[in-house]
Amino acid sequence: MSRIRSISISFIHMLKFVKKDMMLLAAGVSPVMIGAAIRFGIPFIENLLVKYTGLPYVMEPYYGLIDILFAAITPVIFCFVAAMVILEEHDDHIDRYLFVTDLGRRGYYISRIIVPAVIAFVITAALLPIFGLSDQVVAVEVSLAIAGTLQGIIIALLVVTLSSNKLEGMALTKLSSLLMLGAVVPYIMPKPYSYILSFMPSFWTGMMINENNIVYMAACVAVSMVWIALLGIASKNK
Amino acid sequence: MRLRNLLIWDMRFQSRYGFYLLYTFLTLFYIVVLTAMPSSWRGYAAAVLIFSDPAAMGLFFMGAIVLLEKSQRITSFMAVAPLKAKEYVLSKVLSLNAIALVVAMILTLSAGGRNIVAVLVGTFMAGTLFTLCGVIVATKITSLNQFILATVPVEIVGFVPAILHLCGITPKSWGIYPANACMDLVAGREASMIGLVLCALIIAALFRASVGCVQKMWQEQGGVKI
Numbered sequence: 170m171s172r173i174r175s176i177s178i179s180f181i182h183m184l185k186f187v188k189k190d191m192m193l194l195a196a197g198v199s200p201v202m203i204g205a206a207i208r209f210g211i212p213f214i215e216n217l218l219v220k221y222t223g224l225p226y227v228m229e230p231y232y233g234l235i236d237i238l239f240a241a242i243t244p245v246i247f248c249f250v251a252a253m254v255i256l257e258e259h260d261d262h263i264d265r266y267l268f269v270t271d272l273g274r275r276g277y278y279i280s281r282i283i284v285p286a287v288i289a290f291v292i293t294a295a296l297l298p299i300f301g302l303s304d305q306v307v308a309v310e311v312s313l314a315i316a317g318t319l320q321g322i323i324i325a326l327l328v329v330t331l332s333s334n335k336l337e338g339m340a341l342t343k344l345s346s347l348l349m350l351g352a353v354v355p356y357i358m359p360k361p362y363s364y365i366l367s368f369m370p371s372f373w374t375g376m377m378i379n380e381n382n383i384v385y386m387a388a389c390v391a392v393s394m395v396w397i398a399l400l401g402i403a404s405k406n407k
Numbered sequence: 408m409r410l411r412n413l414l415i416w417d418m419r420f421q422s423r424y425g426f427y428l429l430y431t432f433l434t435l436f437y438i439v440v441l442t443a444m445p446s447s448w449r450g451y452a453a454a455v456l457i458f459s460d461p462a463a464m465g466l467f468f469m470g471a472i473v474l475l476e477k478s479q480r481i482t483s484f485m486a487v488a489p490l491k492a493k494e495y496v497l498s499k500v501l502s503l504n505a506i507a508l509v510v511a512m513i514l515t516l517s518a519g520g521r522n523i524v525a526v527l528v529g530t531f532m533a534g535t536l537f538t539l540c541g542v543i544v545a546t547k548i549t550s551l552n553q554f555i556l557a558t559v560p561v562e563i564v565g566f567v568p569a570i571l572h573l574c575g576i577t578p579k580s581w582g583i584y585p586a587n588a589c590m591d592l593v594a595g596r597e598a599s600m601i602g603l604v605l606c607a608l609i610i611a612a613l614f615r616a617s618v619g620c621v622q623k624m625w626q627e628q629g630g631v632k633i
Contacts, residue, residue: 190552190553190556192552192555195556217576221576253552257550260478335471335474335551336475337424338471339468339551340424343433343467344432347433358443
């Protein structure tokens with residue numbers, strides 16, 4: 170009970186921290202704005218492209234792919250903000266003091282990464298049926314939200330584990346955000362060559378939507394868990 | 408001489424914090440992506456990649472660079488050194504553009520582009536525009552989160568019209584918009600002369616503004632942590 174209370178206090182402390190820079194407001198509003206831009210902007214651009222090219226469709230076959238990327242955006246934004254806070258606290262030597270309190274190292278990472286990721290999952294699962302472009306069944310939409318959330322956790326852990334200041338953190342964010350692009354691979358690369366990138370969790374999300382087979386979600390979760398376990402071990406040794 | 412030393416120092420700083428390594432990885436990744444695409448898409452994709460990444464590098468990283476320099480008290484040293492603010496800004500523009508130009512050339516060649524000179528000129532102009540915007544914003548903020556938020560409007564104004572212009576969605580007459588003129592060059596196409604002149608004028612105005620902002624930052628010398 171004491172651990173849960175510590176995690177709650179630690180999470181509220183982080184919220185107060187990001188509220189100062191208006192980042193809390195921006196992170197809260199941006200999923201809705203991005204969702205609205207996708208829901209209304211993409212079909213509008215599609216109509217223009219169809220008129221311009223004379224083709225029956227241009228972007229429509231990729232609506233599922235756009236949904237995958239939308240499902241990953243909210244968790245990635247939330248986890249990126251959390252990663253920046255962790256780096257700031259590391260530079261200020263605050264984290265090591267928190268580790269020896271009731272919160273502990275595990276509680277610290279739960280309050281900084283897992284709690285924002287869970288909130289991002291709830292928001293994504295709520296927004297995807299509203300702003301999603303492709304008509305998916307509920308199970309697939311929830312799977313996309315889970316896949317996006319796992320992706321956000323992996324990116325945050327990559328940034329936190331491999332960088333020692335915010336500049337390196339920015340560089341790593343840029344590099345690690347490429348992990349999201351694995352979803353594009355099943356659409357543009359033929360088998361078996363596409364399996365070269367099967368180490369990317371988003372590759373399996375792309376497979377799930379492209380081949381309309383939810384079984385691939387199991388592979389996505391398994392690959393994500395390997396990433397999280399390895400990064401968890403690396404962060405302990407940091 | 409001062410500019411040359413500053414340029415070398417900036418390049419060493421960028422190398423130490425993994426910029427060259429990062430862009431080696433990114434360039435390899437982009438080459439793989441371009442190779443996997445149908446040949447008819449490669450030119451457009453290369454133009455979008457060059458314009459939105461290496462050319463816009465200054466806009467993405469400048470906040471972190473300036474904040475790190477502040478936290479390491481490098482800006483205090485610069486304030487008392489016989490160094491001019493315009494040399495500091497010029498060094499940032501040239502050092503980041505050096506990476507952008509190399510990446511742009513490699514991506515253009517791998518996409519089968521031929522008009523290399525136009526691509527490099529377009530990348531340099533776009534890179535200068537974005538880096539100067541980055542310098543102006545970076546001198547006014549105290550945390551990286553503030554920088555990330557403050558650059559969003561610049562990204563929207565810079566990227567959205569240019570990408571729409573590249574795809575032919577907006578009218579051709581919009582080629583006079585400076586970002587669109589740069590995008591035309593980056594895509595190896597003929598660019599509007601009015602657009603390029605406007606772009607050069609904006610670069611001159613931004614350079615003047617950024618020099619003023621750097622001078623003000625050096626005078627203030629507030630401590631921030633990164």
